[in-house]
């Protein structure tokens with residue numbers, strides 16, 4: 594049995610955390626040999642609710658769960674953290690402009706970046722789920738200069754899972770038969786869900802998804818729009834945002850980062866751009882990656898069509914705008 598690790602979940606009294614915490618305590622993210630201590634961060638008014646979550650965690654009676662600390666103090670939460678799920682964020686309220694939303698969140702992620710810098714392990718793996726996730730991750734990394742930029746990522750795995758499920762349904766196969774669909778860019782409605790490099794395992798062998806679907810008009814229009822707007826469709830139906838699927842995706846993202854991707858398989862993660870595929874540096878952009886030894890590599894050399902190029906440019910431009918707005922908030 595490995596030494597226990599400290600795992601932070603922020604927004605721990607919220608709805609995504611409620612599904613995520615069970616997965617962590619059950620060992621489905623860090624593996625069945627890894628004991629974890631949970632550090633649950635939320636804001637002071639949520640401490641009573643959080644106490645209820647702590648009681649439920651005790652009542653799970655799971656052997657991998659070590660000690661659990663509910664707190665409103667980032668310094669206590671991030672002490673010796675090996676992994677952090679930054680789920681808590683200021684939600685968009687009616688009539689709120691993107692700038693207002695960014696402004697509220699930039700402040701939260703500055704504080705958490707500073708706390709990570711001071712108190713966490715230098716190899717801490719940070720997954721930002723709270724929106725606007727990509728730019729929040731960039732801000733957080735900026736305020737934690739002693740931790741490598743590669744240790745800050747944003748979640749686009751829910752979009753990837755949605756895209757994979759939609760393609761599997763269209764083709765009529767189980768979801769795990771479809772691989773290597775890519776989410777490029779921002780976790781927002783400008784993201785580009787790209788099926789052009791995806792493959793499907795059929796009884797006759799592995800085939801290219803575009804050839805099997807044989808309907809480029811659908812892949813370039815309805816499919817893209819369906820994935821971009823899936824979150825809004827869930828809210829319209831459930832009257833609350835995706836939580837179970839978001840928590841599952843957060844677990845998938847961290848598990849692949851911790852344990853590695855299978856040979857030939859890519860996953861999408863928002864990472865600090867190194868300029869690959871002509872994307873501006875220093876925005877957190879979702880790329881296809883492979884992971885070994887807890888380090889990701891952006892998949893290189895994929896052919897990019899003119900259509901894909903135009904989609905990549907739109908989502909990159911949005912991220913540059915978000916970065917500029919975030920910087921203007923920070924300079925105030």
Ligand code: NAI
Pocket residue numbers: 603604605606607608609610634635636639680681682683684701721722723724725726748749750751752780834835836839
């Ligand atoms: P929720 O509203 O149920 O929970 C959020 C929790 O965060 C609340 O308990 C709140 O008190 C807490 N919080 C607020 N400020 C905090 C701070 N400074 N420190 C610690 N905790 C703080 O929201 P839910 O449904 O759990 O969603 C959380 C976030 O995840 C939202 O920003 C949502 O937009 C985002 N999200 C991202 C997805 C993605 O694919 N990247 C998918 C679905 C949701």
